[in-house]
Amino acid sequence: MTADPQNLPVASPIMAEPYRIKTVETLPITTRAHREKAIKEAGYNTFLLHSRDVYIDLLTDSGTNAMSDKQWSAMMSGDEAYAGSVSFDELKDAVEEIYGFPYVVPTHQGRGAEHLISKILIKEGQSVPGNMYFTTTRLHQELAGGTFVDIIVDEAHDPTNQNPFKGNVDLKKLQSLIDQVGPANIAYVNVAVTVNLAGGQPVSMQNLREVSELCRRHEIIVWSDATRLAENAFFIQEREEGYAGKSIREIVKEMMTHFDGCTMSGKKDCLVNIGGFLAMRDPSVFQRACELVVVYEGMPSYGGMAGRDMAAMAQGIHEMVDDDYIAHRIHQIRHLGNQLLAAGVPIVEPIGGHAVFLDAKRFLPHLTQEDLPAQSLAAELYLESGVRAMERGIVSAGRNKATGLNNAPKLELVRLTIPRRVYTDRHMDVVAASVIALYSRRDQIHGMTMVYEPPTLRFFTARFEPMA
Numbered sequence: 001m002t003a004d005p006q007n008l009p010v011a012s013p014i015m016a017e018p019y020r021i022k023t024v025e026t027l028p029i030t031t032r033a034h035r036e037k038a039i040k041e042a043g044y045n046t047f048l049l050h051s052r053d054v055y056i057d058l059l060t061d062s063g064t065n066a067m068s069d070k071q072w073s074a075m076m077s078g079d080e081a082y083a084g085s086v087s088f089d090e091l092k093d094a095v096e097e098i099y100g101f102p103y104v105v106p107t108h109q110g111r112g113a114e115h116l117i118s119k120i121l122i123k124e125g126q127s128v129p130g131n132m133y134f135t136t137t138r139l140h141q142e143l144a145g146g147t148f149v150d151i152i153v154d155e156a157h158d159p160t161n162q163n164p165f166k167g168n169v170d171l172k173k174l175q176s177l178i179d180q181v182g183p184a185n186i187a188y189v190n191v192a193v194t195v196n197l198a199g200g201q202p203v204s205m206q207n208l209r210e211v212s213e214l215c216r217r218h219e220i221i222v223w224s225d226a227t228r229l230a231e232n233a234f235f236i237q238e239r240e241e242g243y244a245g246k247s248i249r250e251i252v253k254e255m256m257t258h259f260d261g262c263t264m265s266g267k268k269d270c271l272v273n274i275g276g277f278l279a280m281r282d283p284s285v286f287q288r289a290c291e292l293v294v295v296y297e298g299m300p301s302y303g304g305m306a307g308r309d310m311a312a313m314a315q316g317i318h319e320m321v322d323d324d325y326i327a328h329r330i331h332q333i334r335h336l337g338n339q340l341l342a343a344g345v346p347i348v349e350p351i352g353g354h355a356v357f358l359d360a361k362r363f364l365p366h367l368t369q370e371d372l373p374a375q376s377l378a379a380e381l382y383l384e385s386g387v388r389a390m391e392r393g394i395v396s397a398g399r400n401k402a403t404g405l406n407n408a409p410k411l412e413l414v415r416l417t418i419p420r421r422v423y424t425d426r427h428m429d430v431v432a433a434s435v436i437a438l439y440s441r442r443d444q445i446h447g448m449t450m451v452y453e454p455p456t457l458r459f460f461t462a463r464f465e466p467m468a
């Protein structure tokens, strides 16, 4: 298998979906009047819309994947034994073969794994450096008594910077944190591959190697949020010297050699609708994880998952490293992003691995960040076309634990997130046309105020009202 379209078995200048459709699901097509009522009832928060009111759902790529015929077959042979499930053995074997970690603890989803590892590795008052925050990851670190420290390269905060590895850790920032607080006060270094909130930006293999070497010199544990690792591997294959001839499978395996373990939301790259895991090399960390998983999730041989879901995830892990699958996935995201760029719509560049991110600050320059431009833009896009997107800006960033003030991230984005193997390139054309239409009347878009704010992870359930 090869990622090079020139070498595909069928010579064609166009790359089509490398699968054919076996089951179809009808999409709801709605009127503007219907959508006006729906978004008002949802408090102008796209998370609170009913999916029956959504035409093309780009809220998230999490748990929205289409499973393959082989995965559905695996579901039927799932072993639902309370203890010692065969499906767990299949999952464990798949993780060991593809990721290279000998110990695996299944969890109900990624944040279940984040909860466990934060409780195991973080002591009150310790720092947890990472390449940009992620909402659930940071919250679990804080709940365990840690403080997140951002050590991503500065370029990640600039939506127009063309650095091919904008997810990289800034080694100087990491070294200076080590010098400042001392290695004993660093719980572990957490490296996400790819970096979701930077726009799905990848980390280079060289950077992973250097971070790992630096951590080992100081005896600091280095962990990965491996949620979108196959997408990261594609960018390494495409952009990093020495990797063009290597398969995604080989690159994924090499990436993981640089870590002591990983958290995984299986709902993304593992091509399933639910599930996650914690994987590691150290038997003592594994033992502690087994002690905790029975308290918070379930027996170590199922964690938070049904046997059939573990079986589907084991199969999905093998499918995620298929070179043709991943090449088309990135192609589809670029198919959308490049149409927007051609029309002058401001997006995060380079186009990332799971989504196209609209830059709300440049899209709506007449709004201040406190006017919640990304929240407003996501609501307007839904009104325009029934396309659902997600705010990834000041609302998602929450409040500073110490000051109570809004965290104001440099990036104020709307994420058009592409589920895996769900939509065709033609759907992407419709999305592009909708965003371009909205951009042509951008000066008519008003800001929002938050009228209900929950205390944590506010973006999920907050409610808003239009300003004008």
Ligand code: PM9
Pocket (backbone or CB within 6 Å): 059, 060, 061, 062, 109, 110, 111, 112, 134, 135, 136, 137, 192, 196, 225, 227, 265, 266, 267, 275, 276
């Ligand atoms: N990401 C996303 O839409 C799910 C909802 S938003 C909180 O992007 C990373 C990099 C993620 C992620 C979820 C999780 C948590 C950890 N790391 O949703 O708990 O993107 O399976 O994973 C979402 P779970």
